Amino acid sequence: MAGQSEFDPSLAVSHKFPDSTYSYTERDAALYALGIGACASDAVDEDELKYVYHEDGQKAIKVLPTFAALLTLESLPNGFDLPGLQYDPRLLLHGQQYIELYKPVPSSCHIQNKVSLAGLHDKGKAAILEIETKSYEKESGDLLCMNRSTVYLRGAGGFSKSSKPFSYSSYPSNQTSAVKIPESKPFSVFEDRTHPSQALLYRLSGDYNPLHSDPQFAKVAGFSQPILHGLCTLGFAVRAIIKSICKGDSDRIKSITGRFLLHVYPGETLVTEMWIEGSRVIYRTLVKERKRTVLSGSVDLRGLNSSL
Numbered sequence: 001m002a003g004q005s006e007f008d009p010s011l012a013v014s015h016k017f018p019d020s021t022y023s024y025t026e027r028d029a030a031l032y033a034l035g036i037g038a039c040a041s042d043a044v045d046e047d048e049l050k051y052v053y054h055e056d057g058q059k060a061i062k063v064l065p066t067f068a069a070l071l072t073l074e075s076l077p078n079g080f081d082l083p084g085l086q087y088d089p090r091l092l093l094h095g096q097q098y099i100e101l102y103k104p105v106p107s108s109c110h111i112q113n114k115v116s117l118a119g120l121h122d123k124g125k126a127a128i129l130e131i132e133t134k135s136y137e138k139e140s141g142d143l144l145c146m147n148r149s150t151v152y153l154r155g156a157g158g159f160s161k162s163s164k165p166f167s168y169s170s171y172p173s174n175q176t177s178a179v180k181i182p183e184s185k186p187f188s189v190f191e192d193r194t195h196p197s198q199a200l201l202y203r204l205s206g207d208y209n210p211l212h213s214d215p216q217f218a219k220v221a222g223f224s225q226p227i228l229h230g231l232c233t234l235g236f237a238v239r240a241i242i243k244s245i246c247k248g249d250s251d252r253i254k255s256i257t258g259r260f261l262l263h264v265y266p267g268e269t270l271v272t273e274m275w276i277e278g279s280r281v282i283y284r285t286l287v288k289e290r291k292r293t294v295l296s297g298s299v300d301l302r303g304l305n306s307s308l
């Protein structure tokens with residue numbers, strides 16, 4: 001892209017992001033749970049009521065592990081701006097998410113975030129940015145979780161100066177989100193319908209990008225109507241795994257990878273297929289109405305029950 005002629009990837013790679021803070025309460029955790037469909041089809045679901053209600057008060061509610069991805073929300077006050085990188089924010093898509101959890105996410109917390117650039121790739125038609133955020137509990141100083149968010153910037157590639165496309169990663173290759181789906185029959189399949197207003201509810205958890213709410217904006221971005229947040233789809237998929245494989249025990253989730261392969265329209269039905277490989281669950285989520293895979297990835301579990 002001509003606009004990238006001034007872009008120097010080495011300047012971007014050495015860029016230092018400022019530390020940031022984020023605070024949330026049990027109300028945020030409950031709203032998030034509703035936003036990813038917890039208790040949507042059964043208000044007294046015995047696995048899921050604990051994410052939105054507790055008889056001893058909201059401070060005792062359980063927090064879904066994918067809520068950890070929200071802790072990064074205010075970590076980049078200037079969006080994905082890097083020195084010299086030009087991109088059209090309307091063409092930005094969420095490409096992948098990697099989450100590592102070191103302890104259960106508390107129901108309210110003050111967080112200190114350390115942010116760095118974990119990857120930068122020139123794909124010609126797109127630039128890929130990978131932002132790593134380590135989230136610490138302010139009070140104890142304990143590391144709570146790590147997120148690596150991949151953003152796919154359509155139209156922002158072509159900045160490589162040499163014939164070899166520029167590619168930088170600061171992390172091991174076994175932490176990428178691309179997985180091989182087994183050919184065998186899935187161990188478990190879970191079907192869940194998103195609501196037509198799903199994105200409008202989910203955005204209240206803090207991602208207000210108009211791509212998910214504004215019909216005109218969505219059209220400019222290339223979609224017939226506003227699309228679902230990638231992290232909302234990931235939340236549905238991991239909830240399916242907690243229900244189907246972890247018997248409702250979300251503390252078993254150790255790490256999560258997800259690659260967003262295709263957009264989801266709110267109101268569509270998500271079918272999550274799961275396979276077990278040792279202590280890892282490989283999964284793929286399809287949109288039933290369009291018969292298309294929209295997400296795939298893996299989830300590593302602690303203490304997988306041998307009776308499975």
Ligand SMILES: CCC/C=C/C(=O)SCCNC(=O)CCNC(=O)[C@H](O)C(C)(C)COP(=O)([O-])OP(=O)([O-])OC[C@H]1O[C@@H](n2cnc3c(N)ncnc32)[C@H](O)[C@@H]1OP(=O)([O-])[O-]
Pocket residue numbers: 092093094095096123128149150151152209227228229230231259260261262263264
């Ligand atoms: C972040 C906060 C904002 C949130 C916004 C949202 O929620 S938006 C809603 C949620 N998000 C969505 O709805 C997005 C859904 N996903 C999509 O629409 C498409 O997958 C796409 C447009 C991201 C890429 O499609 P395409 O046809 O342009 O791609 P291609 O197959 O021609 O491959 C080109 C190169 O890119 C690589 N690569 C490919 N995919 C990914 C990926 N996901 N991730 C990373 N990398 C990816 C691929 O390996 C290849 O590299 P190689 O092998 O040549 O070195």
